[in-house]
Structure formats: structure tokens, C-alpha cells
Amino acid sequence: MGFQLLISVLLISSFYSQYGESASDFLSVRDFLSDSDNTNANQSQAFQKAWKALCAGKSKSLVIQANEAYTLLPQVFQGPCVASNPHIQIDGKIEAPKQVKDWGSKDIENWLSFDKVSDLTITGSGLLDPHGESWWSSVKFESRPQALQFNRCNNLIYNGLTQRNSPKNHISISNCIQATLSNIHLIAPANSPNTDGIDISLSKKINIFSSTIQTGDDCIAIKGGSSDINVTRVDCGPGHGISIGSLGEGGATETVQNVYVQHCTFTGAANAARIKTWPGGGGYAKNIRYEDITLINTKLPIFIDQQYSDRSSKSAKGSAVKVSDVTFRYFRGTCAQPIAIKLDCDKIGCENIVLEHIKITSSSPGTSLSAYCHFADVISSFVNIDIKCRSANHHQAPSPSPELPSQYDQPHAQLPQPSAPHAQTRSFFSFLQFN
Ligand SMILES: *[C@@H]1O[C@H](CO)[C@@H](O)[C@H](O)[C@H]1NC(C)=O
Numbered sequence: 001m002g003f004q005l006l007i008s009v010l011l012i013s014s015f016y017s018q019y020g021e022s023a024s025d026f027l028s029v030r031d032f033l034s035d036s037d038n039t040n041a042n043q044s045q046a047f048q049k050a051w052k053a054l055c056a057g058k059s060k061s062l063v064i065q066a067n068e069a070y071t072l073l074p075q076v077f078q079g080p081c082v083a084s085n086p087h088i089q090i091d092g093k094i095e096a097p098k099q100v101k102d103w104g105s106k107d108i109e110n111w112l113s114f115d116k117v118s119d120l121t122i123t124g125s126g127l128l129d130p131h132g133e134s135w136w137s138s139v140k141f142e143s144r145p146q147a148l149q150f151n152r153c154n155n156l157i158y159n160g161l162t163q164r165n166s167p168k169n170h171i172s173i174s175n176c177i178q179a180t181l182s183n184i185h186l187i188a189p190a191n192s193p194n195t196d197g198i199d200i201s202l203s204k205k206i207n208i209f210s211s212t213i214q215t216g217d218d219c220i221a222i223k224g225g226s227s228d229i230n231v232t233r234v235d236c237g238p239g240h241g242i243s244i245g246s247l248g249e250g251g252a253t254e255t256v257q258n259v260y261v262q263h264c265t266f267t268g269a270a271n272a273a274r275i276k277t278w279p280g281g282g283g284y285a286k287n288i289r290y291e292d293i294t295l296i297n298t299k300l301p302i303f304i305d306q307q308y309s310d311r312s313s314k315s316a317k318g319s320a321v322k323v324s325d326v327t328f329r330y331f332r333g334t335c336a337q338p339i340a341i342k343l344d345c346d347k348i349g350c351e352n353i354v355l356e357h358i359k360i361t362s363s364s365p366g367t368s369l370s371a372y373c374h375f376a377d378v379i380s381s382f383v384n385i386d387i388k389c390r391s392a393n394h395h396q397a398p399s400p401s402p403e404l405p406s407q408y409d410q411p412h413a414q415l416p417q418p419s420a421p422h423a424q425t426r427s428f429f430s431f432l433q434f435n
């Protein structure tokens with residue numbers, strides 16, 4: 001008891017000596033805001049000033065404590081920074097004006113954007129809420145802003161935050177090299193339009209793990225120019241799954257490669273694993289692996305769609321985005337619709353599509369499930385759903401076995417775990433440093 005008390009006193013006094021006394025140890029938005037003028041514009045200005053001070057290296061951290069709340073108009077937090085590891089701790093709440101008309105301008109691509117900032121760490125248990133609900137019905141998709149953009153980033157860490165109700169996608173990672181996103185929670189209603197969780201484009205070495213995404217569109221969409229993307233232990237649903245694409249829209253040449261999705265659960269999602277490419281496009285999606293996937297009432301869990309299009313553009317020009325070397329392994333769980341696997345390829349075909357250890361049953365007892373396969377070169381083994389493919393090579397290993405090895409019957413079975421991500425270590429240490 002006495003010992004505990006001593007420890008508490010020591011902790012509290014070290015808290016005050018390091019946090020309380022010297023203001024320059026960390027920045028606060030409050031330091032840039034006077035009590036008298038506290039409009040949205042003032043809070044935005046104060047936030048910008050705090051960012052500039054952080055970026056200039058005046059302090060290691062900018063801290064928004066749990067009891068702080070700010071309303072921000074759209075902001076670009078511009079780099080490059082003098083500070084070598086700018087750190088923002090958000091334990092409080094940051095929101096946008098509740099009505100579209102109060103955002104100032106409608107012509108904005110992002111609510112909050114970090115541009116050209118290297119080695120940025122944003123951590124905390126706080127909430128970002130741009131009140132997208134006022135945008136969904138009143139502004140068309142192309143004109144709605146993304147909630148949070150990281151553009152031209154390098155070695156980003158984004159950990160712990162919750163984001164709610166984005167006008168469009170919640171997070172955009174574009175033109176980035178090396179980013180780790182973990183322990184984040186993205187939440188929007190199942191029927192909210194185009195509210196993707198995380199969109200990745202023109203980026204490589206992106207690591208997303210231990211997060212929940214419940215939105216109205218793709219939980220994660222991996223778009224053109226992306227490679228070396230790992231998604232681990234993400235719970236998705238409602239939502240449209242973890243998707244590659246869409247690629248090749250309007251005849252574009254786009255590529256995605258080296259995507260590894262593992263230990264993920266899809267609950268009430270439209271799809272789990274989906275690859276979507278437009279007819280008439282060029283480029284490829286290759287070397288993609290979905291592994292150890294748990295399905296709970298997912299509508300169409302495995303879906304390669306090389307015929308993706310909206311009905312307005314029906315100009316199939318004969319070319320297609322090439323899809324090859326795609327593996328689906330250790331899928332188990334339930335499916336809400338009669339077709340569980342749909343491999344809908346163009347005439348150029350999908351090459352080397354491997355399905356192994358798939359055990360999907362219908363969520364309606366007594367209903368049997370089927371697969372649709374068109375022009376896919378499929379290699380399957382231990383798949384409990386018969387796959388017959390039209391006009392493509394189809395190798396089927398010994399007859400499908402309904403039994404999976406028992407270790408994979410449990411959700412998130414003991415497949416090799418990824419080694420501890422170094423990024424977590426870094427954020428841990430930067431927290432220590434900040435203390
Ligand atoms: C608050 O906003 C008003 C009007 O936008 C501006 O004149 C004033 O300088 C601002 N105050 C601070 C502290 O930024």
C-alpha cells in the first residue's frame with residue numbers, strides 16, 4: 001500500500017514536472033486561441049498556427065487532450081517540416097461544421113489533409129467527425145470531400161483514432177511510401193453512399209492492422225499504382241469488403257501488385273475478397289493473397305469482376321486489366337446468397353487463380369451454394385463448392401474434400417503470425433519520449 005502510494009506520488013510528480021511546467025514540451029491549440037474569440041474560423045486558425053509551430057520544430061508534440069473539442073473548417077497541414085518526427089496526439093474530438101453551407105467552400109477535396117509530411121505520427125484515442133451525413137443526400141459523389149488525406153507522405157504512423165461519418169472515403173493514402181495504420185475504427189451507416197474506409201492509391205509499403213471498419217462501401221480499396229500492401233486482423237462489415245480496384249476506368253492503364261490480406265473477418269459484408277477491373281482498361285492486378293478469412297453472413301465472399309462497369313459506359317474496347325496469381329486460402333464461414341464464388345473474367349482470362357481450403361456454407365440452413373466461373377484459369381483443392389469454369393484451363397486437385405485440417409476450423413487459427421510490426425515499437429517509443 002505504502003509502496004503503491006509512493007509510486008503514485010512519483011508518477012504524478014513526474015507528470016507535472018514534464019507535462020505541466022514547461023509549456024514548450026508540447027504544444028496545445030489552446031496556446032493559440034484566446035477565450036474571447038472562439039469561432040470555427042478562430043479554432044481553425046489556432047490549429048493551423050499550432051501545426052506551423054510543430055512543423056517548425058518548436059516542440060516534439062501537439063497534444064489535444066481528452067477534454068478538448070474543436071470545430072475545423074477544411075485544412076491543409078503542409079510540409080515539408082523542419083521537425084524530424086512531428087507527433088500529434090489526439091485524445092479529444094475534432095469535428096467539422098454540421099451543415100454543408102458552413103464549410104465555407106463546396107469545392108474542396110478533403111476536410112483535413114497532410115501534404116508532404118515525412119515521419120509524421122498521429123496517435124490517440126480521439127474522434128474525428130466531419131458530419132458527412134449532411135453531404136450524403138445533398139451533394140453528388142464527385143463533389144464530396146474525403147475526410148482525412150495523407151498525400152506524399154513518407155513513413156507515416158496513424159494509430160488509435162476513431163473516425164465517423166465521412167462525406168466520402170474516411171482515409172486516403174496517396175503518393176505515400178511506408179505507412180502504418182493500426183487500431184483505428186471507421187464507422188458510418190451501411191447505407192451511407194461511397195463511404196469507403198481506407199483508399200490507397202499510388203503508394204507502396206502500406207501496413208494496416210488490428211482495426212475495425214464498418215461503412216457503406218469498400219472497407220479498404222487498393223487502387224492503381226499501389227504495391228506491397230499488408231492488411232492483417234481487420235474486421236470489416238458492414239461494407240463491401242477489402243477490394244483491389246477498381247482499375248482501368250475510362251481506358252486507364254493501372255497496376256496493383258503484392259497485396260497480402262490475412263486474419264480478417266467479414267460480418268454482414270457485401271463481399272470479402274474482391275478484385276474489380278473495367279473493360280477497356282490496361283495494366284494488371286497480380287500477386288494477391290487472401291488468407292485465413294472468417295465469413296459471417298457475407299453476401300458474395302469471393303469475387304473477381306473483370307467486367308466491372310456502371311451501366312453508363314458500355315464501351316468494351318477489347319482490352320482488359322490482366323488479373324493473375326491470386327490466391328484465396330483458408331476461407332471459412334457463412335454466405336448469405338446462393339453464389340459464394342464468382343470469377344467473372346474477360347476473354348483474356350484470369351490466370352493462375354488458386355483456391356485452397358475453402359469451406360463456406362449458406363447462412364440459410366439447407367441451401368446449397370454454387371460458384372460462377374467464366375474464363376478463369378483455376379487451381380483448386382479442398383474447396384467445398386464445386387467450381388466448373390467455362391473455356392479456360394481448369395485443374396482440380398483430387399476431389400474436393402469437405403474436411404479442413406482441424407486447426408483451421410477455429411476463427412483466426414494459428415497461421416504464422418506476422419512478426420511484431422516495427423512501427424508499433426516506434427510509436428511506443430515516441431510516446432515515451434513525449435512523456
Ligand atoms: C478570430 O477571427 C476573427 C475573424 O475571423 C479575426 O479577426 C481574429 O483575429 C481571430 N482571432 C484570433 C486569435 O485568431
Ligand SMILES: *[C@@H]1O[C@H](CO)[C@@H](O)[C@H](O)[C@H]1NC(C)=O
Nearest residue numbers: 205206207228229230260418
Ligand atoms: C508484408 O508481409 C510480408 C510477409 O509477412 C513481409 O515480408 C512484408 O515485409 C510486409 N510488408 C509490409 C509493407 O509490411
